[in-house]
Amino acid sequence: MSNFKILAAALPFAVMATGAMAADETIAVFTKNQTNPYFQTVRVGADAAAKSMGAKVVHYIPTKPDSIPEQLSQIEDVIVKKPSAIVFVPVDYKAMVPGVEQINDAKIPVVNVTDRSAGGKFLAFVGADDYSLGLETARYLLKEMGGKGNVVILEGVKGSLTNVDRVRGFNDALKEFKDVKLLASQPANYQRLQGLQVMENLMQSHPQIDGILAANDAMAVGAIEALDGANRKAKVVGINGTKEAVDAIKANKLLATGDYNGFLQGCIGTMAAIRALRNETIVTEVVLKPTVVNASNYQPYDRPLESRACPSWSEVEAISTKTN
Amino acid sequence: MTDHALSPSRPLRLPSVPGVAISLVGLVLLFAFSSPGFLSTGNLSNILVQSVILLLIALPMTLIIMTEGLDLSMGAVLTLASLVLALIIVSTQSLILGLLGALAVGLAFGFVNGSLVAVLGIPPFVATLGTLGAAQGLALIVSDGQSVVGIPRFVRQAYSGTVAGIPTPILIGIGFYALFHVLLYYTRFGTYIRALGGNRDALTLAGVRWRPILIAVYMLGGSMAGVAALLMTARMNAGHPTAAIGMEFDAIAAVALGGTSFEKGNGWIFGTLLGVLTVGVLRNGLNLMAIPSSVQVACIGALVIFALFIDGMRSHKS
Amino acid sequence: MSIASNASAGAPRIHLSQDMQQIIYRLLAAGLLCLALSLATDAFLTSNNILNVLRQASLLFFLASGLTLVILTGGLDLSVGANIGLSACLAATVIKATGSPILGTLTGLATGCVIGICNGLMVAKLRIPSFIATYGMLWVLHGITYYYMAGETIHGFPPGFRQIGSGHFLGIPIPVYLMVGFLVAGTVFAQRTVWGQQIYAIGANPVAARLTGIPIDRRLILVYAFSGAMAGVASIVFLARLNSAEGDIGEALTLPAIAAVLIGGASLFGGVGSVFGTFIGALILTLVLNGMNLLSVNANWQPLVTGVIVIFAVWLDMYGRRKA
Numbered sequence: 001m002s003n004f005k006i007l008a009a010a011l012p013f014a015v016m017a018t019g020a021m022a023a024d025e026t027i028a029v030f031t032k033n034q035t036n037p038y039f040q041t042v043r044v045g046a047d048a049a050a051k052s053m054g055a056k057v058v059h060y061i062p063t064k065p066d067s068i069p070e071q072l073s074q075i076e077d078v079i080v081k082k083p084s085a086i087v088f089v090p091v092d093y094k095a096m097v098p099g100v101e102q103i104n105d106a107k108i109p110v111v112n113v114t115d116r117s118a119g120g121k122f123l124a125f126v127g128a129d130d131y132s133l134g135l136e137t138a139r140y141l142l143k144e145m146g147g148k149g150n151v152v153i154l155e156g157v158k159g160s161l162t163n164v165d166r167v168r169g170f171n172d173a174l175k176e177f178k179d180v181k182l183l184a185s186q187p188a189n190y191q192r193l194q195g196l197q198v199m200e201n202l203m204q205s206h207p208q209i210d211g212i213l214a215a216n217d218a219m220a221v222g223a224i225e226a227l228d229g230a231n232r233k234a235k236v237v238g239i240n241g242t243k244e245a246v247d248a249i250k251a252n253k254l255l256a257t258g259d260y261n262g263f264l265q266g267c268i269g270t271m272a273a274i275r276a277l278r279n280e281t282i283v284t285e286v287v288l289k290p291t292v293v294n295a296s297n298y299q300p301y302d303r304p305l306e307s308r309a310c311p312s313w314s315e316v317e318a319i320s321t322k323t324n
Numbered sequence: 325m326t327d328h329a330l331s332p333s334r335p336l337r338l339p340s341v342p343g344v345a346i347s348l349v350g351l352v353l354l355f356a357f358s359s360p361g362f363l364s365t366g367n368l369s370n371i372l373v374q375s376v377i378l379l380l381i382a383l384p385m386t387l388i389i390m391t392e393g394l395d396l397s398m399g400a401v402l403t404l405a406s407l408v409l410a411l412i413i414v415s416t417q418s419l420i421l422g423l424l425g426a427l428a429v430g431l432a433f434g435f436v437n438g439s440l441v442a443v444l445g446i447p448p449f450v451a452t453l454g455t456l457g458a459a460q461g462l463a464l465i466v467s468d469g470q471s472v473v474g475i476p477r478f479v480r481q482a483y484s485g486t487v488a489g490i491p492t493p494i495l496i497g498i499g500f501y502a503l504f505h506v507l508l509y510y511t512r513f514g515t516y517i518r519a520l521g522g523n524r525d526a527l528t529l530a531g532v533r534w535r536p537i538l539i540a541v542y543m544l545g546g547s548m549a550g551v552a553a554l555l556m557t558a559r560m561n562a563g564h565p566t567a568a569i570g571m572e573f574d575a576i577a578a579v580a581l582g583g584t585s586f587e588k589g590n591g592w593i594f595g596t597l598l599g600v601l602t603v604g605v606l607r608n609g610l611n612l613m614a615i616p617s618s619v620q621v622a623c624i625g626a627l628v629i630f631a632l633f634i635d636g637m638r639s640h641k642s
Numbered sequence: 643m644s645i646a647s648n649a650s651a652g653a654p655r656i657h658l659s660q661d662m663q664q665i666i667y668r669l670l671a672a673g674l675l676c677l678a679l680s681l682a683t684d685a686f687l688t689s690n691n692i693l694n695v696l697r698q699a700s701l702l703f704f705l706a707s708g709l710t711l712v713i714l715t716g717g718l719d720l721s722v723g724a725n726i727g728l729s730a731c732l733a734a735t736v737i738k739a740t741g742s743p744i745l746g747t748l749t750g751l752a753t754g755c756v757i758g759i760c761n762g763l764m765v766a767k768l769r770i771p772s773f774i775a776t777y778g779m780l781w782v783l784h785g786i787t788y789y790y791m792a793g794e795t796i797h798g799f800p801p802g803f804r805q806i807g808s809g810h811f812l813g814i815p816i817p818v819y820l821m822v823g824f825l826v827a828g829t830v831f832a833q834r835t836v837w838g839q840q841i842y843a844i845g846a847n848p849v850a851a852r853l854t855g856i857p858i859d860r861r862l863i864l865v866y867a868f869s870g871a872m873a874g875v876a877s878i879v880f881l882a883r884l885n886s887a888e889g890d891i892g893e894a895l896t897l898p899a900i901a902a903v904l905i906g907g908a909s910l911f912g913g914v915g916s917v918f919g920t921f922i923g924a925l926i927l928t929l930v931l932n933g934m935n936l937l938s939v940n941a942n943w944q945p946l947v948t949g950v951i952v953i954f955a956v957w958l959d960m961y962g963r964r965k966a
Contacts, residue, residue, distance in 0.1 A: 034788045059617070072560070078369075095560035163469075199933035201936060204685045204694060205685035244797045248621065450904045453949075455949060461942065576773075580774045624785075625779060625782035628774055629770060633768050
């Protein structure tokens with residue numbers, strides 16, 4: 001009954017816009033894992049877009065985080081079901097290309113979100129790049145440090161694309177600041193506990209650490225706990241713009257977190273897929289600018305995801321980088 | 325692991341309608357009724373093709389477990405072999421050289437595992453946990469943490485090609501299943517493997533040098549990881565440094581689901597096949613029904629417990 | 643694994659001198675590691691770093707000490723890591739909802755304990771092999787936790803509660819006191835009580851144990867409950883240290899915990915091992931990580947180095963045992 005009400009509420013808009021059978025549109029949304037808060041924001045964005053446009057979303061998430069074989073199997077299974085369209089975050093941008101080609105062969109329209117696939121045909125790409133995110137976030141920290149001092153890097157999971165690009169961004173930013181010394185670059189595998197323990201260990205061998213570049217927020221927050229425990233101070237930045245990081249910024253513990261807005265990516269990707277199904281114009285590429293969230297601009301991030309709203313399509317067109 | 329010994333009257337596991345068969349038939353019926361498209365030829369071939377890579381490492385895992393051993397390094401060795409295969413193919417364009425490289429990696433790790441267990445007497449769990457780290461580390465080192473791409477198209481055929489209308493992976497799976505079946509039940513090597521688990525002392529008394537045999541079992545496991553690496557690489561058309569991490573636990577679960585016990589050489593290779601298929605059917609069916617991922621995770625756990633529970637009931641009654 | 647069969651049934655006392663020798667060899671392995679590290683870097687042999695290593699080892703030890711008893715009976719508990727995840731998330735929810743750290747702590751301990759009892763019932767009453775019962779439980783717990791948390795985190799706990807994880811008393815971290823407490827209690831329980839001796843007997847020779855009238859089922863349920871409760875303890879210390887709960891916090895701890903028990907000289911066939919050995923095992927694993935961070939070992943090499951050292955430590959132990 002409640003479903004019917006939502007449909008009934010959404011239907012007039014859909015009908016006004018297209019006259020299509022809104023209830024039959026099923027969008028399969030693929031994300032990398034169910035543990036990283038970032039992908040939760042993508043999913044909530046996709047849900048919000050679909051709800052406002054009167055379509056249905058089904059989520060496919062590997063039961064093992066970031067599992068390539070499992071996402072490939074899920075694609076093969078989903079093709080049997082023939083959803084109207086797919087919104088696709090590849091767990092690996094190179095290894096998932098055969099999966100994308102299978103989707104193409106099955107003639108299911110697909111929008112690429114977050115990580116740009118190395119191959120296959122897509123209606124559109126909506127994402128950001130981890131490299132510039134790492135670069136901008138690191139630049140912000142290094143400027144705040146006055147361009148001098150000692151820093152350490154906490155790396156994510158070795159071999160994951162996000163980590164490779166973020167750490168490359170960190171290192172390129174470091175090259176711009178000659179007076180900043182990189183003391184160590186150690187893996188903490190995107191894990192909070194490892195972030196804490198690796199930081200505790202690094203503090204033993206380095207008496208003076210002024211800045212910490214963490215490749216995600218969980219490690220950054222872990223590192224802050226390590227600093228607190230040792231009564232030491234350093235400026236810390238993380239990446240992902242999670243609620244927890246925003247709270248830490250408010251509490252003046254975290255300097256900043258780089259964000260590329262998973263919510264918006266989920267919204268725009270899903271909107272593009274649905275609009276394409278209804279033969280409406282879409283944009284073919286939206287690359288969101290990285291935002292460095294800090295004490296002066298955290299307010300928009302400081303509210304529950306579910307209460308955020310997707311942008312209107314004209315706003316999307318305004319920030320798009322390519323249109324057809 | 326002596327859980328079984330707690331009930332001294334526990335009989336040898338008989339291959340008559342065990343828990344895994346009940347689970348498999350039950351799941352197939354459930355999905356056939358609840359999910360249109362499940363029984364289509366396309367989807368059934370889907371399930372079989374998806375199951376082959378797991379089968380290829382679950383088969384030797386069955387033998388290893390029958391020797392009261394375990395190989396936790398298999399997923400990592402598969403990953404490393406897949407990277408080596410990809411790197412060689414990219415630089416030489418030769419599938420044969422690549423496959424030889426992958427097999428060499430598998431055999432080398434199998435040899436190290438087998439030697440640690442058979443010669444140095446290190447418990448298999450720890451020995452292979454150590455080589456897991458080593459293989460994973462080498463995978464990161466040879467790939468520098470990046471995917472290896474640029475593999476020529478023809479390699480894809482190993483996974484996506486067909487012979488007489490049947491997908492190649494299914495044929496490879498059937499071939500290797502037959503091979504292992506014959507190996508275990510119709511050769512002296514198979515007899516030794518079964519004796520290694522339950523009756524090692526008897527082997528010694530009979531003058532059989534069991535250490536080389538045990539090493540050979542682990543090397544067989546390594547070489548199968550090499551074969552699986554070919555299919556894995558062909559499937560992704562790339563080598564990836566984390567691709568098969570953790571797959572050893574899926575394989576161990578499939579073997580246990582199939583009724584092979586962790587002691588006394590009490591194994592059933594057909595059960596492993598059923599175990600692999602059950603996991604494949606479950607995952608496919610849950611995806612078709614669009615069950616949320618978190619619930620899928622719980623379902624897999626419940627199924628594993630259920631199948632073994634049925635087995636426990638059966639042996640308890642008899 | 644044939645070594646286990648040498649351990650004669652139900653009479654570990656006879657091996658006391660052998661046990662001593664094994665413990666000496668194990669201490670030797672840890673000592674060699676310490677020596678190598680103190681030669682390699684000045685930062686290692688400082689009181690700060692030693693307390694740091696002990697505090698880091700404590701979390702692993704809590705988990706591994708409960709697991710030791712399970713392994714002594716010839717079983718295995720693969721669900722401990724997933725157990726931490728769910729226990730921590732429920733405890734965090736209760737602390738947030740009621741503001742009472744005591745209720746939260748009780749929730750965490752109770753959750754861990756109940757999960758342990760379920761494992762025990764499956765193994766003792768349903769006769770499911772422990773490897774499979776707890777592996778199934780691992781998936782079930784992950785499923786529940788992921789569903790419950792939906793990719794979010796719970797963070798920010800009262801300062802008083804946080805003392806459990808990050809506080810000090812007389813300059814020594816609280817978790818280190820807890821570790822010593824559990825080490826003494828565990829050792830006394832296993833070596834000096836009837837129940838403890840019965841647990842050794844069950845692992846060494848279950849048939850003989852049954853014939854001598856040991857209530858095997860009840861003892862088995864006890865050890866799994868204990869293992870679960872220790873996971874509950876670890877989850878509380880975890881929360882107090884990291885100030886945050888998320889679904890996958892324990893995932894990376896299961897294999898290291900099992901490795902710690904086995905490096906500590908326990909056999910998966912039961913009847914052999916000790917809580918003190920496990921303590922050394924946890925210490926060795928923590929030292930390896932600490933050393934690699936202090937020396938800034940390249941991230942790509944770290945799994946390889948860990949793997950080789952694990953094998954070497956166990957081999958040294960085996961060598962010592964064979965000479966004894």
